[in-house]
Amino acid sequence: MMLLPCPNCGARNVSEFRYVGEAKTRPDPTTVTPQEWRRHLYLHRNPAGWTRETWYHGSGCRRYFAIERNTVDNAVRTAGATS
C-alpha cells in the first residue's frame, strides 16, 4: 500500500485518503460553450505516467492537496518536485 506525502501529516497509508481526480482548470461557466463544458466534465488525460492530481486526507487532517503520481508504478512525489 502506497504512502502518500500529506503536507500536514507526513507520509501516511493511502487508505487514509480519498482520490479526488486529475487536476483540471475549471473553465469560466459564463463564457463556455456546451461542448467545452462537457469536455471539461467528462474528458481525462488518463496518462500512463506522471500526472498531477488532488487527494483529500479524510482520515487525517481533512485537507485537499495536490501531488504528482506516476500511474504506472504508483511512485509519488510532492507537487512541483522533479524526482
Place this chain on the structure above:
Amino acid sequence: MTRRTAGTGDCRLGSRPGEVIDRSRTLEFRWNGAVHRAHPGDTIASALAAAGVRVFSRSYKYHRPRGLLTADILDPGCLLQVGDEPNVRGAHRLAEAGMDVRSQNTWPSLRYDVKAVNQVAGRFLATGFYYKTFIKPERLWPAYERVLRRFVHAGEVPPDGEQLYYDKRYAHPDVLVAGGGPAGMAAAVAAARAGATVMLVEQEHQLGGHLRWGDADELRVRAELVAAVEAEPGIEVLTDSVVAARYDDNWLAVVQRGLPHVAERLVKARAGTLVVAAGLIERPYVFAGNDLPGVMLSTAVRRLLNLYSVRPGQRAVVVTANPEGDAAATDLRAAGVDVVEVDARHGRTVVRAAGRGGVEAVELSDGSRLDADLLVTATGWTAPTSLLNMSGSNPVYRPDAARFVPDPAATPDTVIAVGGIAGDGTLEELVAHAEAAGREAAARALSLAAAHARIRPTSPGGADAAERAPEPVAPLGLRRHPELFFATPIGGFVDMSEDVSAKDILTAVQEGYDSSELVKRYTTATMGPAQGKLETVNTVALVAHATGSTIAETGATTWRPMYTPVTLGALAGRRFEPVRHSPMQPWHEAHRAAPLVAGQWIRPEHYGDPAAEVRNVRAGVGIIDVTPIGKLDLQGPDVPKLLNLLYVNKWSQLGVGRVRYGVMCADDGVVLDDGVTGRLGEHHYLMSTTSSGAGTVWEWAENWLQTEHPDWRVHITPVTTAFASINVAGPRSRELLARLTDVDLANEAFGYMNVRTGTIAGVADCVLWRIGFTGELSYELHVPASYGLHVWESLMAAGADLGVAPFGVEAQRILRLEKGHLIVGQDTDGLTKAYSAGLAWAVKLDKPDFVGKPELQWQSEHDDHPRLVGLQPLDPTVVPEEASQIISDGGHIVGRITSSRMSPTLGRSICLGQVDAHLADAGTRLTVRLRDGRDTLVEVMAEHAHFDPEGERQRV
C-alpha cells in the same frame, strides 16, 4: 504400503544429532480411521512415513497414488483433510494428539480409489480434452458439468465448521528479513547491530534453513547464528510464519502461526527495507514415472533422515548433479540404506521409474536397470523470486547456473536479496555477504525514515539518522550447474498437483498455445497449490524445447501474491463494522421499534402501526427521531457566497432568524442533495443535509473552499452527531412544545421557515426550526446530543394528555408523500437533473455562477427531459409497488413509480413517478405494470402534493 502399525513405526531410526522430535513423549492421531503414533515435533507426514506409509493421496485428474516428493510445505502429494480444515500441508503441519486426518477426494478409500479408472482413460483425457468435447448436444452440457465437478480433487468445507479466532496487528520494523536460514539470520543480526529494529520471519518451525539437516559443521554454525539472533533484543523472531506478499512501499503481509489461542494473526508490516532470504527450492526432474511413491528430492530425503529420523527406503538410487545430492547419498548410507549413485554431471541420468503403487525399478540413460524402492534426484535449484517479482523486478535466466536469478538492476533500493536466492558460495561467503547486506539494509531504512520525517514540516526534532544514497553490496558469484530439466524420451509429470504431463506441454505448443502464459492457461500447469514453485522452470524448459527457443527467450510467468496461500479467516481478522445509534435508541428499543438499516445508522422504522402514526400526526402531535440528518455549522462573513455557489437558489438576502430550502447539484446538473439552511446570527448559519449526504456534502463544501476559494472566510464544523434531532409535528405541536421551551412560539413571533435558539426542557443552546417536511405545523429541534434522551422523554411526558406518540421513518415517508416532497436518491437517481425533479422553481439562472449552472442552463432550454409527477391510480385500493414500470401501448417503458403508499389521510393510494416529458401533462392516463403482471391505470396530477397543496397547514 499402507499398514496399520503400533509404535512409531518400522522406519524410525535411532537418535540423530539434529532431530527435532521429542522421543520422550508420544501422541496418537488417526489417519483414514486408523490410529497412529507420533512424537512431538513430527509433522503428520513424518509420523506416517516413520510408520511406513508411502501413499498419501490420489492425484487430481488420473487419481494416481502419490507419496512424498519434497517432504516440506510445498509437497504436492501431501494435501490432507484435518478435521474440518481442507488442503492442510501434511508435510508441514505438526501432528497433534487427537487429530483426525484423512486423504482427500478418494473413494471408497485411498487404497482402492474408484476414480483411478481415469488412468486407463488417460490417453483420451489429455490436456484440454474438455475444450474439444461435450459440445453437442448442447442440452447435455449441464449433465457433463456435474460429472466433471465430481472429480474435483480437494478437501471439504462443511457448512457449520468451527469458527476459530483470527486477529491482526501492525508492525513497523526498520528491516524485515523474509527467511531464517543462515543468510537471513546473519543479515538480521548485522542489521540489529547497526541500530535497526528487525523482524525475522521463518516459514519452518525452527530457524536454520538447510543447516538444520546438515552435517556437524552446519549444525554448529546454525547453533551459533541462532544464539546471536536470540542475543539481540532488537530482533523479533516469528517462526511457522510466512511473508505472504509484498505491496507498494514495502507494505508486507505476514501470516503468523503458533500463537496460543490465535489460529493465525495477520501482521501488517511497513518495513523500511525488505531483505529477501528465501533460499532455494529444489527442483524435481521430469521423467517417465516421476510421480511414483518413492521418488523424492535430495532435500526431502535429508529432511526425513536428519530432522525426523525416518528412513525413506531400503534400496536407493541417487541421481545427483550437485554437492547437496552427494550429501544425501552419504546420509542414506550412514543410515544403513543401500545406495547406488548416478552422477548426472557427466550425462548419465534416470529416464524411467517403474513399479506398481511405488518405485520398484529404475531405468537409466545408459540402458541399465536397477532395482530400488527409493529414487532420489538432485538435478537443480529454483530461486523463489516471488517477493522480488512483487517488487516489480523480473528474474533473469542464467544458463550457466541453470536457474533464474534476481535482477539487481530492476530491484528497488528498499529490497535486497541475500543467501541462495541471490547467488552461491561457501557458507562463510554467504554469511559475509548477508552481513554486509544487513548493514546496508539498516542504513537505507534509517535514511528513509529521515526522508519521511523531512516531508512533515511540523515534525519535532527531525531524524537521528542522516539521509544518504544507497551503497551497493558486492554481489555473490554463481556456481555452475548442468541444465537438467527433463529426460528424453520425454515423459512423466511436470505438475503433480494439476496432473499435467510433459507430453501435455508439447501438445499444447503443437496446438498453438506456444508461449509460457498460454501454455499455463491451457494446461493449468503451475496453477496448483504450490503456485509454480516446483513447476514453472520445468514448464518453461519444455516450452522452450518445443518452440525451439531458449529458456531466457521464453521467460517465466508473472508471480503474483500470495507467496503461500492464506486463509480467509486471517485476511478478515476480527470484523469491525461500526453502527450508529441516536441517543434515543434505548427508548426506541424499549418501545419495540422495528429497526431499519439506513447506511450505518439503525433507525426506528415504526412502532407497530405506521398508518396510526400518520393519523396521529395529522390529528394531534407526533415526534420522530431524525438525528441522522446531516448538520453543518457555518461561520464567517463569506457564508452567503458559499451558499450561493453550492445551492441553485439565492441566499444573499436571508435575514437572521430565517430559513430557506435549498437544492445542491453537481457540475453536471445532477441533483446531489437537498436540505434547509437557516441563519442563526450575522455570520452564523446552520445547514441541514440528507442523512446519507451528511459526510459527502461536508467534503464537497470543503473542496470548493480549499481548492477554488481559499480566500473566502468560512469555517465549517460538522455537527451531525453533536445534536440529537427531534421533529415535533401536528396541529398540537405548538401546544406541546410551549410547555417545554422559553422561545415564543406564537405564529407572529416565530413564523414558518424561521429558526430560533433557546432552552428546551431545561437544556440550553437548542436550535428550533419551523419547517415542514410532513406538511403539518412542526418544529425540528436540535438538542445537544447528550441531552437528547432527556428532551425526548420530556416531550412524551409533557404531551401525554395531547395524545403524543412517536412516529418512525415509514410514517414520515407516507406523510411527506402525501405532501409531494421528493426524496433525493429515491425520486431522483444518478442522472436526474434539477428540472426533471420538478425543481425548476428553485433554479435561479440569473445568479452569476453556481455549481451545475451550465448544464441546468441548457436543460432549461430543452424541454425533452423526463419529469417527476404526482400520480394517482384510478382504483384507489391498488397500491403499485415502487419501481413498477410505466409502459406505453407499444410495451415501451416510458417511466416508473418512484414512491407509492396507501394514504391513511386520504384513504386512497398515492404515488410519485418519473415519466417521459410528452406524457407529463396533468390528466394524462398511463398504464402501470404491477409486479404480478397485471396492468393498472394511473392519472397524472397537477401537483406533487396529494394533500393540502396550498401548504396551509404548516403555516398556522
Place this chain on the structure above:
Amino acid sequence: MSRKEHDDGAGRSRRRPRYSAWSLVRHGLGVGRDWERAFRHHTPRESYDVVIVGGGVHGLATAHYLAVNHGITNVAVLEKSYIGSGGSGRNTAILRSNYLTPEGVRFYDRSVKLYEHLAADLNFNVMFSQRGHMTLAHNDSSLRTMHWRAEVNKLQGVDSSVIDPPEIKKLVPYLDVSPSTRYPILGALYHPPGGIIRHDAVVWGYARSADAHGVHIHQKTEVVGIDVVANRVTGVRTADGRRISAPVVVNCTAGWSTLISDMAGVAMPVQTFPLQAAVTEPVRPFLDTVVVSGTLHTYVSQTDRGELVFGASVDPFASYSTRGSLDFVEGLAGHVLELMPALSKMRLLRQWAGLCDMTPDYSPIMGLTPVEGFYVDVGWGTYGFKAGPVSGEAMAACIANGKPPEIIAAFGLDRFDEGRLVGEKGAAAVGH
C-alpha cells in the same frame, strides 16, 4: 517445429478439423495426424482491409464476425502480448443480462443468447454454465433497485425476479440470511440465465475460428502509432518498426484504450482503474449460484475445478498498475465471511488485477469517431467480457456498413458532447 509459417494465401480459409469426442478417441489411439494449430503464426502483410488493435474477446469476436457474417477476411488482429492477456484473461467470467435500462437489457441479452450457442458455433467448448445469478439487497433502497431491474427485465423477456431470504437460503445454503448480521439480507434479484464461463476458452474459440477463416492474428505485436492523413486513418506502426497500411483501424483495447485513441488524435472520456480479483484453493463444489452483494461490494462463484473466484469494485484511484493491494483481499475476505462464515479456513491462492476503462455513465463507447476509418469499441469498465459476442457482432456490422447498428446506437462517442448519457449509472450499484 518452427514457429513462423508462411500464410497460405490472402484470406483463404482452410478446412479446419472438427473437435469432437470421436476425434479425442482417435487421437488417444494414436490414429491420424497430430492436432492442428488452433491459430497460426504469419508474417504480417504490408496492408490489410481492416486492422484490429487488441487481441482479447472483443477484437477476436469482431474478426470472427467480420469473416463469418460479412465475408471480410483480409483482417489483422494486432495483440501486444499473448491473446487474451488483458481483461479477457483477468475477469471473473460472469455472464448475465439483468441490467437496468431497456437498451442495456436488450444489448446484454443478445450477448447471452450468442454465448448460449457459442460452443457449437465455434466448435470449441467454452463451458458456459448457466447456473443462476443472484444479486443480494441489504437495505430498502437496494431492494427497490432490484425490483426496478426485475420489472425492466421482465418487460424485455429476460428471466429475473426478486426472491426472499428463505428462497435465497434454499439456493445457497451456505449464505447467512439471519436478521442478526450487520447488514441483513432483505431479498435478491435472481436471474437464472446468468452464470459463469471459461473465459480463456472464449478467446481461443474465437481466435481459432477467425484464423480458420484467414484472419491473421499477430501476437507480441504492439501498436505504437496510428497514421492519420487529412482526418482519415491510413495505417498503423508497430514496435518492431513495421508499418501496416489499412483504411480501417479499430480500437478494441481495454486499459490502454486512451493511449491508442490518442495516437489517432481522438480524445475519450475514459479513466483507467484497476479491478482486482482473487481465487482460492479448490474445495469440493458446494456453491451452484453466482452470488453478488452490492452493499458489500463483493461477488463470488465456484468454478468446475472447485476454486472460489472473488471480485469487488474497482480500486479507489486511477492507475495502470496491476499489482494489487492487501486492502482489497482484507476487505474481500471480511465481506465473504460475513456472507458465508463457514469459509474461514479456505485459503486464498492468488490475487491479480486487470485494468478497466471507466466512463461517466457506466456504458461503453462504440462505433464511429471524428477520424474517418477509426472505430472504437472501448470504455468497457467492469462489464466488458460478458459483452464480447454482441460487441463483435455489432462492430463487424458497423465496419461492414459504415454505420453503427441500432443495438449500439446509444453508445456513440458523440453522446458526451451532446449531454445524452446512458442510464446504467442510475442505480449506482456495483457493476458486475
